[in-house]
Amino acid sequence: MAIERTFSILKPDATARNLTGAINALIEKAGLRIVAQKRIRMTREQAETFYAVHKARPFFGELVDFMISGPVVVQVLEGEGAILKYRDIMGATDPSKAADGTIRKLHAKSVGENSVHGSDAAETAAIEIAQFFSGNEIVG
Ligand code: RTP
Ligand code: MG
16 A cells, blocks of 8 residues: 555643643554644634535534634644545544544544544545645654
């Protein structure tokens, strides 16, 4: 399988509970390498752009408000099959449906406040990474 990069966000519910290290340990244990990382406060404009695909959904406003409610940690993860591998260890969007041992099963509070984001395909990964990182901030 090819070496891929995926984009990850540790969401405000995770940073509020000081879970950056606990989640990073799960990421690294799965064989993914954190090749870029920064803690930021997203602007409303950044969050709206990032989640533009969900603009028509009833939860869009709530989602944007949540994503700017506190600090987030944005990351680039690298490894074999990184995109699917990270989706696997994140678990289902709704933590009550997430498999045992996944990040969301262990840490998420609800379907909205679900601790992590991970890209869903190679095309979206490239777009999401480029929204938050310049090439020289990613060190593989
Ligand atoms: P993500 O994009 O954050 O990795 O999560 P996902 O693919 O598992 O979920 P997606 O369907 O893309 O939804 C994006 C985020 O929107 C929030 N959401 N809230 N209240 C709701 O019913 C609802 N549904 C989705 C979640 O924060 C979800 O991660
Ligand atoms: Mg998604």
